Amino acid sequence: MTDHAALAEEYGTPLFVYEADTIAAQYTGLRQRLHPAMDVFYSLKANPNLALCGQLRALGAGAEVSSLLELTTAREAGVPPGDIVFPGPGKSREEIAACLDAGIYAIICESFEELELVDELARERGVRARVALRVNPAFAVKGSGLTMGGKPRQFGIDESQLFALPGLRLAHLRVVGVHVYLGTRILDEAVIAENTRRILTLAERLAAHLDFPLEFVDVGGGLGVAYFDGERDLSVARLTDLVNPVVADFHDRHRSTRLIMELGRYLVAPAGTYLVRVRYVKTSMGERFAVTDGGTHQHMAAVGIGSFVKRDFPLRLLGRPADGPLARWTVTGPLCTPNDTLARAAELPDLRRGDLLGVLRSGAYGPSASPTLFLGHGHPAEVLVRDGVGHLIRHRDQVADLLRQQRSLVTTGGDPR
Numbered sequence: 001m002t003d004h005a006a007l008a009e010e011y012g013t014p015l016f017v018y019e020a021d022t023i024a025a026q027y028t029g030l031r032q033r034l035h036p037a038m039d040v041f042y043s044l045k046a047n048p049n050l051a052l053c054g055q056l057r058a059l060g061a062g063a064e065v066s067s068l069l070e071l072t073t074a075r076e077a078g079v080p081p082g083d084i085v086f087p088g089p090g091k092s093r094e095e096i097a098a099c100l101d102a103g104i105y106a107i108i109c110e111s112f113e114e115l116e117l118v119d120e121l122a123r124e125r126g127v128r129a130r131v132a133l134r135v136n137p138a139f140a141v142k143g144s145g146l147t148m149g150g151k152p153r154q155f156g157i158d159e160s161q162l163f164a165l166p167g168l169r170l171a172h173l174r175v176v177g178v179h180v181y182l183g184t185r186i187l188d189e190a191v192i193a194e195n196t197r198r199i200l201t202l203a204e205r206l207a208a209h210l211d212f213p214l215e216f217v218d219v220g221g222g223l224g225v226a227y228f229d230g231e232r233d234l235s236v237a238r239l240t241d242l243v244n245p246v247v248a249d250f251h252d253r254h255r256s257t258r259l260i261m262e263l264g265r266y267l268v269a270p271a272g273t274y275l276v277r278v279r280y281v282k283t284s285m286g287e288r289f290a291v292t293d294g295g296t297h298q299h300m301a302a303v304g305i306g307s308f309v310k311r312d313f314p315l316r317l318l319g320r321p322a323d324g325p326l327a328r329w330t331v332t333g334p335l336c337t338p339n340d341t342l343a344r345a346a347e348l349p350d351l352r353r354g355d356l357l358g359v360l361r362s363g364a365y366g367p368s369a370s371p372t373l374f375l376g377h378g379h380p381a382e383v384l385v386r387d388g389v390g391h392l393i394r395h396r397d398q399v400a401d402l403l404r405q406q407r408s409l410v411t412t413g414g415d416p417r
Ligand SMILES: *Cc1c(COP(=O)(O)O)cnc(C)c1O
Pocket: 043, 045, 046, 064, 087, 181, 183, 184, 185, 220, 221, 222, 223, 262, 263, 264, 265, 266
């Protein structure tokens, strides 16, 4: 058991604490049962920390990256170029050039204009670029927190546009794969199996139509984790019982095609706890408030901003026994906006100043998906617990770190910067 109170004492709060054992259990639990023809790639978007990426690489994961920093992080974490794919609807010249120079497994192209730009940059370098087509399929699948497919999107190229092409001839490209990502937070095993089946069928048809070798198919993933009351975690047994026959069927027909499932949230969300400390306790019109040092600016996902339903992430009192009667608390952060609310109806014992709270399942879409500069608090510290020992894997932003990026134009009064 991780001693959260000791870590909060040592590193201060707000603090993200990740458990290496949980990441390993998520990865290995799936890997052991998943059909061996299916590789697992880590989507750095969920948590781009170098140490987490390094651990997942050590376990065997490839990397799905979508920016220069994510690409560089994956390389520094030891992911070989042959295990890196790069999707993203708005890649810069610089990013495409970096992909070509690193020789990554495939650039996943999302528009015709992007294909032309990759072709141009490959020609300049005298190479043939390995690319995959990201398809915006005509079908959508229900049961996802965010549905892709079946509607206009900036992602991928419409299935109908690809099938309307007579062929794809760009001299400096080798089209070798198909990528489809159908949504996130999927908690229904049958939906994931059905997605996989439809994507594989689409890839097969598209490769035949455009006459390219199907070296790989990236089937996305979108595997969810339970956050809220009434949700349950995916069963790996049930998931693989449904997905593996679909994979086996495809694999029988395409023995040398590599299959990729790219996962973010599923691998890291359950491993993270966001530790915050209660600064003040007050009541307002009969409602109990605990004002903490953490919130929207570091964990927007838990605050629920941008999501349709605002429900509470699991929240625990840590560091002292949770005795006494429970009451209903509103747990807020320090920001000057009413949206900065970590829990609207948390059942907690009597809270007091200095109490430590943990927002569970917080390993994905934390600081990197939050406005960390809003009100100037910056990025929190991050700690990875491995073999019972905490390692600082990211320093907390200091005021000087953040001011260094700015220039004052004032030349009188105070030091000109
Ligand atoms: C966001 C994203 C992922 C990761 O999604 P999770 O739901 O966190 O697993 C994977 N692939 C693409 C293309 C994405 O945009």
